[in-house]
Amino acid sequence: MGLKCLLVAGSLAMSMSMAVDAASGGLSCAMSMPAVLTAGAPAELRWSLRNTGAKPVSVLSWNTPLEGGIFAEFLSLERDGKALPFSGALMKRGDPEAGEYLRLAPGQAEEAVIDLGLAWPVDAPGHYRLRYTGRLLDVAEAGAALPRPRDAWRGQALDCPELSFERRP
Amino acid sequence: MPHARWLSLSATALALGLSAQAHAAAPIAVSLSLDSAAAKGSEDVYVTVTLKNVSSQPAKLLRWLAPVGELEEGIFHITRDGKDVPYQGAHYKRVAPTAKDYITIKPGQSLTRRVELSNAYDLTVSGQYAISYDVAAVNLFGDLDKNQAALKAGQYQAMQALDSQAANLWVNGLSYSESLIQKANETNAVTPAAFGISFTGRCSSTRQALLRDAVTAAQNMSNNALSYLNAGTAGPRYTTWFGTYTSARYATAKSHFTNIYSAMSTQSLTLDCSCKKSGTYAYVYPTQPYKIYLCGAFWNAPMTGTDSKGGTLVHEMSHFNVVAGTDDHAYGQSSAKSLAISSPDQALDNADNHEYFAENTPAQN
Numbered sequence: 001m002g003l004k005c006l007l008v009a010g011s012l013a014m015s016m017s018m019a020v021d022a023a024s025g026g027l028s029c030a031m032s033m034p035a036v037l038t039a040g041a042p043a044e045l046r047w048s049l050r051n052t053g054a055k056p057v058s059v060l061s062w063n064t065p066l067e068g069g070i071f072a073e074f075l076s077l078e079r080d081g082k083a084l085p086f087s088g089a090l091m092k093r094g095d096p097e098a099g100e101y102l103r104l105a106p107g108q109a110e111e112a113v114i115d116l117g118l119a120w121p122v123d124a125p126g127h128y129r130l131r132y133t134g135r136l137l138d139v140a141e142a143g144a145a146l147p148r149p150r151d152a153w154r155g156q157a158l159d160c161p162e163l164s165f166e167r168r169p
Numbered sequence: 170m171p172h173a174r175w176l177s178l179s180a181t182a183l184a185l186g187l188s189a190q191a192h193a194a195a196p197i198a199v200s201l202s203l204d205s206a207a208a209k210g211s212e213d214v215y216v217t218v219t220l221k222n223v224s225s226q227p228a229k230l231l232r233w234l235a236p237v238g239e240l241e242e243g244i245f246h247i248t249r250d251g252k253d254v255p256y257q258g259a260h261y262k263r264v265a266p267t268a269k270d271y272i273t274i275k276p277g278q279s280l281t282r283r284v285e286l287s288n289a290y291d292l293t294v295s296g297q298y299a300i301s302y303d304v305a306a307v308n309l310f311g312d313l314d315k316n317q318a319a320l321k322a323g324q325y326q327a328m329q330a331l332d333s334q335a336a337n338l339w340v341n342g343l344s345y346s347e348s349l350i351q352k353a354n355e356t357n358a359v360t361p362a363a364f365g366i367s368f369t370g371r372c373s374s375t376r377q378a379l380l381r382d383a384v385t386a387a388q389n390m391s392n393n394a395l396s397y398l399n400a401g402t403a404g405p406r407y408t409t410w411f412g413t414y415t416s417a418r419y420a421t422a423k424s425h426f427t428n429i430y431s432a433m434s435t436q437s438l439t440l441d442c443s444c445k446k447s448g449t450y451a452y453v454y455p456t457q458p459y460k461i462y463l464c465g466a467f468w469n470a471p472m473t474g475t476d477s478k479g480g481t482l483v484h485e486m487s488h489f490n491v492v493a494g495t496d497d498h499a500y501g502q503s504s505a506k507s508l509a510i511s512s513p514d515q516a517l518d519n520a521d522n523h524e525y526f527a528e529n530t531p532a533q534n
């Protein structure tokens with residue numbers, strides 16, 4: 001039942017009142033969220049990664065919402081200037097499988113919506129600030145042999161400028 | 170299995186009444202068959218599932234509710250003598266599906282998969298079992314664009330459902346009271362003090378034995394690490410994993426290993442075997458001590474040494490906020506070494522650096 005509810009919640013349309021974008025080495029990250037959340041409304045963050053370069057790239061989905069859930073502390077949240085504790089899962093990673101890479105053609109974007117409430121206490125009223133603090137663990141050009149082991153990864157920082165939102169009482 | 174017996178052949182689709190939109194019959198028919206109509210409670214039970222596209226167009230099905238591999242959700246409805254048998258397998262936190270989260274079956278084609286049930290449902294107790302596939306979700310059949318259009322038009326989205334007829338299985342296994350005694354034995358503490366190990370997520374007896382050895386290995390490693398720090402040594406072993414010496418950082422390392430060793434040898438640990446992710450060793454929720462979920466890569470790891478079973482438990486133990494509250498800033502030995510050079514403070518907040526210091530492989534002084 002929990003799953004069904006989550007799917008319903010996950011597919012509600014959002015009013016995209018804030019969107020920020022930043023380019024970093026051929027990949028650009030965008031985050032959006034409603035600027036104001038009423039009490040009880042899910043805090044859904046839409047997160048997307050776009051290939052702004054001229055060649056296809058493959059990106060390991062770990063450390064991003066594109067893995068299909070919150071499997072790392074890739075965001076940092078504050079309420080009224082105070083850092084919020086993370087209560088999601090932290091994973092010890094080994095070497096990835098091929099299916100855990102996402103291939104992005106030039107201009108192509110992948111996006112995912114995550115419910116922040118699954119891993120941070122975002123129900124209390126206040127002014128929230130949110131930053132993406134993850135790092136892409138492996139970015140490969142077309143033709144690279146994938147998957148590749150941890151020691152052969154080419155990591156890359158990803159700059160997603162911060163967002164803020166207001167939770168109403 | 171050569172004598173597969175077809176126990177049911179049809180499927181039905183329901184459109185639950187959440188919407189004014191009319192829903193056609195499901196594009197997919199699901200049928201189940203069991204290798205045998207009877208099983209001993211001690212053996213693994215598999216069901217063979219056939220998904221047939223009965224429509225004239227390509228049919229899509231949401232992958233994580235499709236019976237195509239390891240179970241990721243409780244997609245089967247199972248009863249024993251009329252009472253529900255709960256799903257005990259993995260649960261994942263999900264985001265809304267996108268186009269890549271669907272499997273596609275061409276018109277007229279079928280997809281057949283064999284799925285293990287006994288690792289996610291308790292099929293050890295004697296009785297008459299009825300097993301059916303039964304799922305429902307918005308976007309089950311992947312009409313993502315249509316659903317977005319409905320949302321924009323202010324309409325609710327319909328739940329979409331898919332199920333099969335029941336396949337019947339007779340299990341000649343444990344009596345219900347015997348199964349309770351067996352479960353109690355499985356979850357009893359190894360030693361009667363506060364320290365103990367219990368198991369959830371259907372750890373096989375082989376895995377329980379491996380986990381007991383892994384806890385012993387983790388106790389030995391963390392005790393060895395603590396002795397090193399208590400002696401005040403700051404040799405290459407320390408600087409490789411925690412960087413340039415300062416007395417403040419050294420004190421942090423010492424308090425982390427005091428807590429790791431203490432928790433590993435005095436707390437009651439819960440070890441869970443339900444995670445199947447093969448590129449992942451293990452995970453924890455840092456606010457929920459002392460439950461550790463072991464994943465696919467863990468079972469292939471050596472008992473001691475680099476990225477071992479014992480070291481993985483040290484890594485996970487360091488994450489709990491009440492222990493050392495570490496994070497995962499960098500993964501793997503080479504990244505952990507670089508982190509120690511570039512940012513010793515982050516190395517002291519990184520779980521893998523603690524693990525590699527404890528594993529000390531290859532050994533350094």
Ligand SMILES: [Zn+2]
Pocket residue numbers: 090091092093484485488496497520
């Ligand atoms: Zn970790």
